Amino acid sequence: MTEHAAATDVAAITGDAPAAVLLVHLPSRAVVHVNPVARQLAPDAVLPMTVDAWSDAAQLRDLDGAELSETEHPLSKVARSEPVVGQAVSAAAGSDLGGQREPLWVVALPMAGAPLLDDHALVVFLPLRDTRAARAAMDAATEQAALRDRAVLATGLSFTVADARTDDFPLVWVNPAFTATTGYAFEEAVGRNCRFLQGPGTDPAAPERMRAALESGQGTTVTVLNYRKDGLAFWNQVALSPIFGPDGELTHFVAIQTDVSGRVAADRARDDALAAERAARRDAEEAHRQAEEHRARLDLLAEATHRLSGTLDSAECRRRLLELVVPGLADWAVVLSPDGQGQIADAAAVHRDPALAPRVAEYVAAVRRTALRGPLHELLLGDRPARRITGYGSRAVQAERRRWTGDEGVLALSDALGVDSLLVVPLPGRRRQGDDVMVLVRAPGSLEHTDDDLRIAVDLGRRAGLLLDNARLYEQQHLIATALQRSLLPDLPEVPGLTVAARYHAGQAGSDVGGDFYELIDVPGDGTALAIGDVAGHDVYAAAAMGHLKGLLRACAWDRTLDTPAAVLHRVDELTAALGMTTMATVTYAQLTRDGSGTWSLEHSTAGHPPLLVRHPDGAVEFLPGTGGIPLGVDPVLPRESLTHRLPAGSIVLGYTDGLVERRGEVLSEGLDRLARTAAAAPHDVHALCDALLAELGDSHDDIALLAVQLGA
Template sequence: MDVTGTGTGDSPVSGPQAWSRALLGATLEGVRTAVVVVDDDGLIVSANDAAQEVLGRSLGELVGQDSHDLLHRDSHGHAPPRTRCRLRDALLAGRTGHGDSEWFARGDGTLVRLSWLVAPCSSGSGEQGALVLLYGSERDVSDEGADEVPAPLAELDRLALLAETTTQLTSTLDVDEALRRLAALTVPRLADWAVIDLLTERDEVRRALVTEHKDGILVEREDLQGPMPPVPGESPMPLSRALRGAASSLADPATYQGSPDSGIAVEQGRLFAETGMHSAVIAPIRGLRDVLGALTLGRSKRPGAFTTADLPLLEEITRRAGLALDNARLYQRQRKVAETMQRHLLPQLPTVPGVEMTARYVPAPHASYVGGDWYDVFALTDSSHALAVGDVVGHDLDAAAGMAQVRNMLRAFAWSRPQATPSAVVTQLDDAVKHIAEVPMATMILATLALGDDGLWRLCWTNAGHPPPLLVGHDGRARYLTDAHGILLGTGLLRPRPDTVTVLPPRATVLLYTDGLVESPHHSIDHGLDRLRRHAAALAHRPLESFCDLLLEQVRPGDNDDDVAMLALRTPPHA
């Protein structure tokens, strides 16, 4: 696009600057009304001095920017949806348009309320665009009177917020994450502050989250969080009433300026003083059966106080939040029960004179939190012990219950036949699993550990479809014990099960583990086994407790949702 006759010398001035000069000219530059020039794509090509002053932006900060994204805002500081922006529609349609008292963003982040007029125009060469005149109040939002009430959310925005609340809060079963999402949904859209108080199972109050909108991000104020005084039974104060399940209500600093009637009122007064909130709305968070807590939204920077017109929306938000928190709490309670049950099912390790021994159980990080992985060590005779590690198929309470059945039957069979080989005991267990236990399939290693006449410890074992044991010498040489491998339990097939005996050298480490330590959805099992062998060899000189902890830290795949059981033993230094 070339516009000639507006430059200096013999060289014509071309491009947006030439066009904007042709459109504005000396006359428009002298107009006190703010004028912004945009092209047919809505991009700013120029602005006069009055526009730069009103918008608090230099010409360089304006030119080339999308006028809608850069300038136009709703009453909460968000860019309105493009599909519902009348100013943008008028620009792109090339028609005259007008809007009264809408919000525009200044360069310093504040808002200014202006009316606008779009006037389509074209350059001498036929390029299309428009002049946008901005006029009216030029007061910053921070200068607005406290009595001015921000426009309530439009019905479509209100429904969108509620739908987003449901989606965000029901897509997590972590209580803390749900609280953070609730705060992010309401701040800064509705308020400058979000405060969430929760009632514990013992009816104690905990200020779980205090969040403010600061410098464009949400900042958690840990100094305002923590335990709270108990809820008084008869207090008429808004938070106390909300925590007892009463209807939502409004509050301001004057609410807590008198003599406090309780400790919780003292804390609320401190909250208003610390945050500078001039207006707040407080609503109970109700679950299906009980009151779970309360949500306080406060305004400190934005103008206008909350009104009773804001209460229905807040109550609808807290109703949905209550159902989501109820589900999250129930899930965490069930998970805790399941994990505690499984940990109690796992045994305390006996003392084997001369041999170090330790075990680890780590629940799945994301999906199941409880499963069928287990370990066991128990005495067979005065001179021998049985060691076992196994994995019942599944990742739920059924798997954990099946694990307990298999472990108890294994103990009974091994104890009743202390001289039997591990393969004979596992064969008997496999037959019992098919007829007694409610276990689809399982893998395991059963071994006996005994001290030989030469002073060296011997490990005799059989493997029922399980990852092989790892033997690590003190010199750093590591190898898998791949002999004695048979089919897993529960197949219904009758196959002979072999036994193998390995003499353990002094200061050797034997590691039994479940597949959660080495399996990953993104790598082969061989990759995981090689990784475990290399890390175990490098840690051979570490104390046994440190050896296991570091293996879990360095080897366990971060993308695996399986639980892990580990059993490690180390022989004494000298035979």
């Protein structure tokens, strides 16, 4: 046990535990004043009484357990005016010092120079609560007196006594350790209230607690920032204990003061480290939360792109968008589509509660027929950014929402679905004006929308808006293409003796318009002409060229001077060249004439087109021989040939374009064989025949045109 270790242990174990305090009158060797803890040690003692009698009343023992005698025990030394700077004894049970016999550290100092207490001594019994420290203290007590004196003097324990009978509680005595700790000498401290130790950094609450204890006559322990005489700050733990005389009058306060700057610094370092750890944990948790939110945001956007880009139907795209945001971003949501003038042309909505579907449908129907104003109208016109509206039930929002629509019924229906906060988000396309608007609604009981929700909704709105724009553009192009194709593919005329069906099928990788065409022309006289052709290309340019070509073909078919199909095709070829048309096309042109024997004459000429197919009444199929002609637009000078065939009534003549028979990596003969087999097995009705051929062979990437003509009896 080194000198430094003893000092450290004794200082550490005194702490803020209650101490027993005596004031001993030295001439009479009598205990005249005690604090409440000392009274508990000797509850039957009647003051004043000799120190030996008080020791017996408190059942003090030496370290061997024997009763103290008047030889060398601490109180005897005090009676002889000798200081006791540290000695171990043990106390009986039954006080705040402990429930069992427990070691105490005794410090006793004569109060020389104290006003009215010059012939008194201060005796303090400090509990040794820490087991290891107590053992160290008791071991130290067995060392020689010089070592023990140095150890206790090094503890930093300062003792002060204040007069409790004077209003300002002036100090009447301080020990040398107080001077060593504070720098204030005995004469500089005595007679003054100890507030002179306070300074600019002292928390006023700590002195106020001490003053409250002094005025109420109670003990307390307070840690306060004090200042040495040289201005150096230190943390002072002050344990105040009231001292009472024989008649129970409060006479003094004894303060045990300990410099705990090291402990406070350690506590602060620990608290700072703990706070830093908690802050780091909070930062990590916040970073993790933000990362999770960012990942969820990216997942939502990725899912939106995947799901919304999977359709080119704008209505289906809106439905998928609503399913994405409910219930993640809203309890219910609606997408509003403009009509070009900033009003509602269409609306779609979904609620997380399927039971409210009828009410949602009623709301959508009401929205479709209402005129909107306010933020929705502004967004429909493309004039305002996204907006977050919270506190929907507040007076300000309630007043504002009456300006949103002229139909109070719409507001009532939305209230019935539940509204507490909402996000109004544009879905901008390429025009960035007049695009859809999405409204995300959270009902009462759900969390209000946050700025993060708004950012996610805006990002989602940008992505969804472009995909919706794509779908709208596709629908517009599809509508235009369908109208163009229908205008170019005429309604077939009714021709006596003929049953006719036609079909057009756009290729999987192509546009809805192309250069494939068919014609049935009721030419002058008693004949009927049919044509099937394919202008090179699969777009509107091919369709436009096909329209020009069909016009020339119809005009030449009506020319009576062109008496054979070969002459008609040759004349068309000449005209395209003369007009500067760069069109190249394959065509089969045929003329049908009924003879008097119940058969039909079919004369045809081919310009590089697949051969006509004939299915006879008995179900047999054959391809008519071609005439070997080259496509139109290649060489208008080369002559063309016609061939004539006799066909029985009930036969079906089928014209088709190459999309029905050609497949990549396959020779043409394989496709023709497949067509022959399919046609032989198909129904006899020409409409059913066309449908069956498209169902079986219509998976081509090319456009397909079909013309089926059944010859009557």
